[in-house]
Amino acid sequence: MTLLASSLGFSSTRREKQTLVTDMDGTLLRGRSSFPYFALVAFEVGGVLRLLFLLLASPLAGLLYYFILESAGIRVLIFATFAGMKVADIESVARAVPPKFYSSDLHPEAWRVFSSCGRRCVLTANPRVMAEAFLKDYLGADMVLGTEIGVYKGSATGLVCAPGIVVGKNKAMALNKAFSDTCMPEIGLGDRKTDAPFMKLCKNCFKTLHLRSVTGLAEDIVPALFSDFKFLECLKLEKCIGLRCLEINAGGSLKSLTVVDCPDLAEITLSASNLKSFSYQGVLPRIQLKNGVNLVDVMLDMRAVIGHNEFDCEELLSLLAALKDVQILTLSGWLLEF
Incomplete structure (x- = not known):
């Protein structure tokens, strides 16, 4: 499938032995923008000043995202949100606050297909530390492949670890690496043309x-x-x-x-x-x-x-x-x- 809506009419029966991989924003979730979740974490962990810093950086992030390079815009959001935060605080907030907002944005058709499969993997450009708790604890994801942020002495540096933001071809690379010792997923869900590289790796x-x-x-x-x-x-x-x-x-x-x-x-x-x-x-x-x-x-x-x-x-x-x-x-x- 190429777009999320291609899951409409998809049979969700007898999928217990199959593996699914899906994009997160715009596919598993209805909203394509992650900015509200970055803002939520920034406020809950860093307070008003951190949120203000993120808001000041958002025009630059939007300019880079829409007109220059998608991954560059996301890098700005990650740095503005997480630089200097203790990883333990990020993980604590990620478990307690975002899930109720993520849940309200869950796409019903994507969830129907997602929940019908026996093994589930989620790809996301968001920092893994921000999304993993919701995806695993609430949705039952078995694997979350997200952007990794640098850590120094227990605090986030705000910089992105190699191979970079998990978008486009990096999604396909992450999926290849994660399933290098086993069979590729049978089913792939995405919502944009840049999801095609990882979806073409799926068997169906x-x-x-x-x-x-x-x-x-x-x-x-x-x-x-x-x-x-x-x-x-x-x-x-x-x-x-x-x-x-x-x-x-x-x-x-x-x-x-x-x-x-x-x-x-x-x-x-x-x-x-x-x-x-x-x-x-x-x-x-x-x-x-x-x-x-x-x-x-x-x-x-x-x-x-x-x-x-x-x-x-x-x-x-x-x-x-x-x-x-x-x-x-x-x-x-x-x-x-x-």
């Missing part, structure tokens, strides 16, 4: 992917799915906000595409030779069928409300003409009236 080659209520999808998300998961046969996108353009040009194994209620979608281009089934439900987008498409079953439930495009009678007639050879064609009442 998923053929069905259902993304529901995923926001902020980029236009290149579908090509990324096909490049990372070459056995994908069935793709369903449901209520995905922010997806404006969808281009299916995979020459691989995709056979079925379903799009339901994606309100920002303005254009769909299909040129996948093996695609046999296409189902669309939502506001009217611009749909183009290119050479090589051999659709067999098509369902178009397009509402009379025009989406982000002006109504183009010629384009709609051209689309219907291109579908004249499909074996099964289902149209909404509005199209039939038209």
Whole structure:
């Protein structure tokens, strides 16, 4: 799976003998930002002054995280939060305070899959000392692979130990090292493209992917799915906000595409030779069928409300003409009236 929502429709039965590895922020937890938890630990251990120091450092951390390098931003947060703190105090607060906030942010679908597996591993860019107590004591994780911070005479230096922040390829390296003497996990859960390196190490080659209520999808998300998961046969996108353009040009194994209620979608281009089934439900987008498409079953439930495009009678007639050879064609009442 590539995104968290791909766990929807995932069978959670008979997984007791399987191993799962999951990302933490944005996957196991709904929230992608760890800043509130850094702030919580900073205040509980270091008081108001430490929290103020973290807040002053946060603009620099945000600038580095979003515009320069993700790991550099996290390094700033770690230093501002933990430098000089006694490790015993960090561990004590990590057991007592963050778990109730982590628990309220737990993603129900991720938890359903996570809890169904016999062995569970969590990867996180957060310092291991901050997240491990919650993940092991409350969620039953067997292994936590997080960022390690330096320690000198019982106090945290605020510096990060090698190999650095556990993001991107470092997640794959950590997973490889942890499972070097045993079989790799069968199941991987992640929520962003940078999770793909560790997820590709998992055994399962998923053929069905259902993304529901995923926001902020980029236009290149579908090509990324096909490049990372070459056995994908069935793709369903449901209520995905922010997806404006969808281009299916995979020459691989995709056979079925379903799009339901994606309100920002303005254009769909299909040129996948093996695609046999296409189902669309939502506001009217611009749909183009290119050479090589051999659709067999098509369902178009397009509402009379025009989406982000002006109504183009010629384009709609051209689309219907291109579908004249499909074996099964289902149209909404509005199209039939038209």
